[in-house]
Amino acid sequence: MSAFSIPVPEHQPQWNLPARGPVAMYCLIAAEAAIFTIFVVAYIFYVGKSATGPQPATVLHAPIFLTVCLLSSSLTIHIAVRSLRKGNVGRFAWWWCGTVVLGGIFLAGTAREWRHLIYQDGLTIQTNLFGTTYYSLVGLHAFHVVMGLGALTLVLAFAIHGDVRPEHSERTEVLSMYWHFVDAVWVVVFTVVYIIGR
Amino acid sequence: MSTASITIGHASSERPPLVETLHQWVTTVDHKRLGVLYILYALIFLVFGGIEATIMRIQLIRPHNDFVSPEVFNRMFTMHGTTMIFFAAMPIVFGFANYLVPLMVGARDMAFPRLNAFSFWLSAFGGFLLYFSFLGGDGLYGAGNAPDVGWFAYAPLTSQTFSLGHSTDFWILAVFVSGLGSMGTAINIVATVLCMRCPGMTLGKMPLLAWLNLVMGGLVILSMSPLTAAQLMLLIDRYLGGHFFDAQAGGSAVLWMHFFWIFGHPEVYVLAIPAFAFASEIIPVFSRKAIFGYPVMVAATLAIGFISMSVWAHHMFTVGMTAAGNTFFVLSTMAIAVPTGIKIFNWLATMWGGKIQFRTPMLFCVAFLFQFLIAGLTGIMLSAAPFDWQLSGSYFVVAHFHYVIVGGILFTVFGAFYYWFPKMSGRMYNEALGKLHFWLFAIGFHLTFDFMHIPGLLGMPRRIYTYEPGRGWDIWNLIVTIGVFFQAAGTLVFLGNLLWSKWRGVAAGSDPWDAWTLEWSTASPPPAYNFAVLPEVRSRRPLWDLKHPEDPDWHYE
Numbered sequence: 157m158s159a160f161s162i163p164v165p166e167h168q169p170q171w172n173l174p175a176r177g178p179v180a181m182y183c184l185i186a187a188e189a190a191i192f193t194i195f196v197v198a199y200i201f202y203v204g205k206s207a208t209g210p211q212p213a214t215v216l217h218a219p220i221f222l223t224v225c226l227l228s229s230s231l232t233i234h235i236a237v238r239s240l241r242k243g244n245v246g247r248f249a250w251w252w253c254g255t256v257v258l259g260g261i262f263l264a265g266t267a268r269e270w271r272h273l274i275y276q277d278g279l280t281i282q283t284n285l286f287g288t289t290y291y292s293l294v295g296l297h298a299f300h301v302v303m304g305l306g307a308l309t310l311v312l313a314f315a316i317h318g319d320v321r322p323e324h325s326e327r328t329e330v331l332s333m334y335w336h337f338v339d340a341v342w343v344v345v346f347t348v349v350y351i352i353g354r
Numbered sequence: 355m356s357t358a359s360i361t362i363g364h365a366s367s368e369r370p371p372l373v374e375t376l377h378q379w380v381t382t383v384d385h386k387r388l389g390v391l392y393i394l395y396a397l398i399f400l401v402f403g404g405i406e407a408t409i410m411r412i413q414l415i416r417p418h419n420d421f422v423s424p425e426v427f428n429r430m431f432t433m434h435g436t437t438m439i440f441f442a443a444m445p446i447v448f449g450f451a452n453y454l455v456p457l458m459v460g461a462r463d464m465a466f467p468r469l470n471a472f473s474f475w476l477s478a479f480g481g482f483l484l485y486f487s488f489l490g491g492d493g494l495y496g497a498g499n500a501p502d503v504g505w506f507a508y509a510p511l512t513s514q515t516f517s518l519g520h521s522t523d524f525w526i527l528a529v530f531v532s533g534l535g536s537m538g539t540a541i542n543i544v545a546t547v548l549c550m551r552c553p554g555m556t557l558g559k560m561p562l563l564a565w566l567n568l569v570m571g572g573l574v575i576l577s578m579s580p581l582t583a584a585q586l587m588l589l590i591d592r593y594l595g596g597h598f599f600d601a602q603a604g605g606s607a608v609l610w611m612h613f614f615w616i617f618g619h620p621e622v623y624v625l626a627i628p629a630f631a632f633a634s635e636i637i638p639v640f641s642r643k644a645i646f647g648y649p650v651m652v653a654a655t656l657a658i659g660f661i662s663m664s665v666w667a668h669h670m671f672t673v674g675m676t677a678a679g680n681t682f683f684v685l686s687t688m689a690i691a692v693p694t695g696i697k698i699f700n701w702l703a704t705m706w707g708g709k710i711q712f713r714t715p716m717l718f719c720v721a722f723l724f725q726f727l728i729a730g731l732t733g734i735m736l737s738a739a740p741f742d743w744q745l746s747g748s749y750f751v752v753a754h755f756h757y758v759i760v761g762g763i764l765f766t767v768f769g770a771f772y773y774w775f776p777k778m779s780g781r782m783y784n785e786a787l788g789k790l791h792f793w794l795f796a797i798g799f800h801l802t803f804d805f806m807h808i809p810g811l812l813g814m815p816r817r818i819y820t821y822e823p824g825r826g827w828d829i830w831n832l833i834v835t836i837g838v839f840f841q842a843a844g845t846l847v848f849l850g851n852l853l854w855s856k857w858r859g860v861a862a863g864s865d866p867w868d869a870w871t872l873e874w875s876t877a878s879p880p881p882a883y884n885f886a887v888l889p890e891v892r893s894r895r896p897l898w899d900l901k902h903p904e905d906p907d908w909h910y911e
Contacts, residue, residue: 171553176465176545183541183575190579191586194613198587198598205604282595285604292590292598 177330185337188300192341195296196348199289203353206284215277218350222265223342226301229258230339233308233332241325248328249315255335256312259305266298290349297345300338307331383467384882388474389453390778395478396445397849402485403437404845406430408838411802415835417823427819428502433484435505436525439621440532441481443759446767447628448477448539451567453778455543457873457880458561460552460889465545473538480532487524501525504817506614507588509599509607514592523592530585533578540574543567552872554891559911561871561894562645565652566631569659573624576663581617584610608673615666622758623662627655629763630697632770633719637701639773639869640716641708644895644907647700654693654700661690671742680739687737694730698723713867714788718769721796725761729754732807750810756803768795768848775852776866780878781859787851791844798840805833870895 203212236251270291273279281291311328314320320328370378379387410430413421422430456464464470484501491499501521503511512522547568551560588610590596597603599610638645645651667675667683675683701723710716732754736742745751768791775783809827821827865874875897876885893899893907 173549173551176549179548180466180541180545183544183571187537187541187575187579190576191583194580194583194616195587198609198613201606201609202604207604281590282597285597288590288596288598288605292587292596296586 175326177326178333181330181333185333188337189341192296192344195289195293196344199293199348199353202285202289206286208284210277210279210283210286212286212290212349212354215273215279216350216354218346219265219269222262223346225258225265226262226339226342229255229262230336232258233335237325237329237332240320240322240328243322245315245320245322248320249312252308252312252315252328256305256308259301259308259335263298263301263305266294266301293345294349297338297341300341304335304338308335381471383463383471385452385456385464385467385470386778386880386882386884388470389449389451391474392445392449392452392477395474395481396442396449399437399441399445399481401845401849403434403442404842406434406437408842410434411835411838413819414821414831416832417821417828419820422819424819425499425502428504428817429500431817432501432504432525436484436501436529437481438759439505439625440529441477441484443625443763444532444536445477447570447625448536450632450767450770450774451543451570451628452539454774454873455546455564455567456550457876457884458871459547459550459555459564460872460885460891461546461550462884462888464542465550466542469538470542473535473542476535476538477532480528480530480535483524483531484528487521487528491521491524492519506611506618508614509588509605509610510601512588512592512610513600523589526585526588526592530582530589533582533585536574536578537582540571540578543571544575547571552885552889552891558649559891559894562634562648562651563631563871566627566634566655569655570624570627570631573620573627573659573662577617577620577624580613584613584617587613608670611670611673612667615669616663618669619666620659620662622755623658625759625763627658629722629766630655632766632773633701633722635871636715636719636766636769636773637704639867640711640713640719641705642711643704643708644870644898645700646703646706647696648894650696651700654696657693658690661686661693665690668737668742671739672746684737684739688734691730691734698727698730713772714783714785714792715769715773717789717792718765718772721792722762722765722769725757725765725799729757729762732757745810747815748810749814749816750807752816753803753806753810756806761799761803765795765799768792771848771852773867774873775855776862777873777878777880779856779859780862781855782862782866783855783859784851787847787854791847791851793844794840794847795844798837798842798844801837801840802834803837805830805837809834865897868901870898872896875900 232251232254236248236255239245239247239251279287279290281287308331311320311331369375379391382388382391407430409422410427413419413427415421452464452470456462487500491501499519499521501507501524503517503522503525507522507525510516547560547564557565587596587598591598591600591605597605599605599607601607634645634651665683665687667679668687671680671683701719712720732750736745736751736754772783772788775781809830812826812830814821814825814827821831862878864876864878866878867874872885872889872891873880875889889896891899893911895907899906899908
């Protein structure tokens with residue numbers, strides 16, 4: 157065994173770089189946006205090309221309430237992160253919990269909508285092009301909601317356990333960027349599926 | 355300046371037992387080890403892909419040859435293309451990026467070391483999955499084997515009806531999984547370049563290699579994702595009974611082509627831009643001059659990355675697009691020649707008036723300049739839609755893109771191997787063997803791919819397993835196949851050189867080339883923490899400043 161010494165300079169120079177968390181999240185969002193773009197293009201390309209019914213105009217109903225829930229969850233998560241940055245952990249946990257509830261309502265609503273489509277309207281992913289593209293695009297978004305909710309719930313569990321502290325505000329902010337992205341994608345999906353595609 | 359100091363206990367100098375060493379390699383999150391793992395993994399697949407190419411060329415050496423059956427031939431060209439692009443070329447460029455980017459920007463590791471390991475093992479698993487198809491591809495049907503639908507897997511060939519068994523599923527999942535790994539690594543590279551630079555290294559003072567890998571990372575993020583989405587759709591079609599690419603139910607086979615090539619063309623630049631990066635580091639050092647036109651090089655790279663996203667449908671001129679569509683893709687494809695041409699002139703201007711040293715890395719880079727120019731010229735020929743209507747799907751196209759990928763990219767990758775081998779292993783390679791490799795490979799390359807253009811012009815289509823005698827193709831195919839043996843011999847010399855030098859080479863020292871970038875300021879091979887003290891830089895060539903305090907670069911930049 158031998159030992160050696162590493163000199164440590166007294167003055168660290170001023171040198172500010174972007175934080176790696178947000179940069180990586182922006183990159184991930186760019187990649188995800190590209191994936192969604194392909195699915196949206198496929199959806200728009202196949203609008204009105206289904207050989208057989210059911211058609212979107214007859215079976216789709218715009219889920220206004222669910223949309224309001226999901227979009228409000230962006231606001232609640234923003235307030236939660238801001239509370240944590242100010243050091244108010246209790247307030248953070250409540251608003252974070254609200255976000256999880258709103259996301260859960262959205263997911264449950266989607267499940268109900270799908271159940272209706274499958275059992276009442278007879279539309280499955282195999283039925284026609286509309287079914288294939290609809291379940292793929294909305295399902296891809298729902299998959300992202302599920303992933304987001306999983307991560308949010310994990311943080312909520314940490315918060316309830318008392319492990320979330322103000323110094324974690326940057327990390328929760330990175331997670332909130334992902335959640336904002338999921339909401340923004342829903343605006344696109346909603347416009348394409350329930351407005352243009354109908 | 356140093357008043358305080360940290361004392362680090364030195365690890366015992368005895369070699370740990372083999373199991374422990376292997377365990378360390380499997381569980382490592384060190385960017386250098388992961389870089390080496392990526393490169394070794396890619397070399398294995400390079401050999402696999404090379405064997406598949408050799409099998410195809412032996413089959414085509416003369417008309418009516420029956421070395422392999424048509425079915426095997428289909429599997430060989432599919433596996434060759436998929437292997438070389440996804441499991442040889444991409445891991446090689448990722449491996450070098452992993453190894454070099456943190457060292458060159460003066461960081462101690464990548465931004466996300468564990469994500470780095472995760473991405474590598476995803477890619478490794480993808481490669482394993484692809485080759486497992488030889489055993490598991492027939493599933494319960496007794497019908498499949500390795501994938502045989504071509505590397506771009508056009509619909510409807512990939513539907514359940516025409517592709518029984520699991521061969522296509524293995525292809526989809528292998529590419530999908532390795533694609534997720536590629537995205538992870540790309541995110542890591544971008545975050546490392548943007549967030550981990552050492553003090554003083556502004557974007558304008560980064561080595562070109564870091565700049566170009568930043569652009570490459572961005573391209574991977576934006577181009578692998580469409581492929582991933584398209585693979586998801588194909589999985590939905592094959593497993594859930596969807597109709598995305600099912601023409602019977604109104605689906606479109608052309609949509610798959612668009613989705614594939616939206617990935618496929620930027621992918622060429624995902625591979626070419628790191629190759630440019632190697633050339634941009636090697637050519638200045640062996641010309642003993644700073645790179646000519648650094649800002650223009652960066653701008654040209656960004657322009658290439660940008661334009662490459664809008665040229666994909668030049669792979670589809672024969673599909674029958676509208677006149678406006680054809681015109682757009684002709685013009686955008688021709689436009690990409692402008693920034694690429696700027697780069698070639700900048701490399702030539704770097705060499706101009708320099709004290710050129712023709713060491714092995716430089717030989718490969720000079721050959722790259724010449725061959726990449728020719729590859730670009732045939733590319734411009736093919737970008738003209740009427741010319742492409744004649745030659746699309748012929749051996750002329752095969753010759754063109756192998757000129758890009760072998761003559762352009764692989765040559766600089768070989769150059770990079772020789773240039774950074776002393777850093778990675780701590781030993782010098784054997785110069786004589788290196789030159790032998792270069793000449794064998796250059797002769798083989800030109801025999802194969804120069805002469806491959808001619809049967810293409812004479813109308814020989816790609817992917818045929820045999821051909822009739824008397825069409826004027828025979829002699830050219832013979833020459834092409836002979837060239838393959840030269841290339842194989844060159845590759846064997848290369849691998850032998852690596853192995854021999856790793857154990858028997860002379861010690862290289864930290865800076866064998868008298869180079870200027872930060873990776874040469876630390877030991878060879880670098881310690882786990884890279885730099886004992888994080889460097890502080892004031893110019894693009896920090897080591898030049900250190901070696902020439904009387905005339906530092908930052909006086910001029």
